[in-house]
Amino acid sequence: MKADRAPIPVFIPLFIGIIAISFSSIFVKWSDSPVSVQAMYRLMITAIMMLPFAGKYAGDARSLKRSEWGLLALSAAMLALHFLLWMGSLQWTSVASSTIILALQPVFVMIGAYLWFKERTSLGALFGMSIAFLGVFLLIGSSGFGGQEGHFKGDLMSLLGTAAVAVHMLLGQLLLRRLPSFLYSWLVFVMASLILAVYNQIQGYSFTGYSGREWGIFLLLAIVPTVFGHLLFNWLMKFASASTVSMSVLGEPVGASVLAFLILHETMYPLQAAGGALVLLGLILFLRVGASPKRPKEFEQKGAA
Structure with missing residues (x-):
């Protein structure tokens, strides 16, 4: 149990x-901009919002070894690749499948x-993992049975x-193990946004000239799923168990599917629904x-959508 008591019931946040x-x-689907531009500005805006609180970690940043900067760069590159592929x-493919x-x-x-x-895990976890991957194979395989064109490509990218x-x-x-979680997140966000900026430059994508609507979507991507999503989950870790917050990973596909049905009018085919x-x-x-009982609590609940 947690020593602290949440100021409001945990289920609300x-x-x-x-x-x-x-x-x-939903925001990604709304945007007409290249996904790499969306991802770049999402991370960049989030990093700017975090900047006023980053100064007190300057000493920790200066003490980093060259090898640790290398690991930070690799972590940022993987985050950038995640956004490029998933977004x-x-x-x-559909919001539900992805x-x-x-x-x-x-x-x-x-x-x-x-x-x-x-790290070792239990037979029960392996059994659950097997069922989950069976569902993924069914989901991806359903692309040939009424799915939209390119469904297989989208599922594989996800x-x-x-x-x-x-x-x-x-x-x-x-x-x-030696970096504060805030500093780690901020450095990775900054580095990943720079990696995406280089990618956008190579691809010839414009950094400016987007409509007010597009800039609004970039801002929403930074604020809603990041501040009111993942950062809120981090705050919840002070009051709720990691396993409780971890279950939020199951809420995203359900919530996103409902929103996609209501806002984008997307539906799922029977085989896709069975796989899901x-x-x-x-x-x-x-x-x-x-x-993974040995995993730091910061990573038991984070998502990167």
Whole structure:
């Protein structure tokens, strides 16, 4: 149990956070800008919002070794790749399919932790993971049965983007052993936005000239799913167990699917729905038994949508 008592019932900010991260894919779908530009400004605006609080960590930043800067750069590159793949997947597949696959993030982290840190997990977690991946195969395979053109490409991009963010989080697990979580997040956001800026320059994408509507979407991406989503979950960790907050990963595909149905008029085909149900069932089993007890609490609940 937590020593601190939340000033309001925990379920209220948890519900707000789930709704907030569920809007991430909706904002991406609304935008007409290249996804790499959306991702760049989302991270850049978030980093600017965090800047007034970053000064007190200057000493920690100066004490970083060259190898640690290298790991930070690699972590940022994986975060940038995640945004390119996952946000790009929404151009090809449905919100429901993309976010359900993204919810496999804890499973990918567990696999990486086993290969990298030799962390063990239970048979129950492995059983849940197997069910979840069976659902993913059904989801991706359903692209030939009434799915939209390019559905397979979009689902595969979401799967690869999920693997990329898992590598980002595992690198963070190493760095958080000596870095404050705020400083780590801020440095990674800054570096990832710079990586995306270089990518956009190479691709010839404009940095300016976007409509007021597009700038509004960039701002919404920074504020809603980041501040009222992931940062709110970080705050909740002071009052609720990691397992409770971790279950929010199941809320995003459900919330995003409902929002996509109401706002974008998207629907799911029967095989897609069956695959999605299997993924969520597998994740419930996986999260309930506790897959990675050694993982720092900062990474037991974070998502990167």
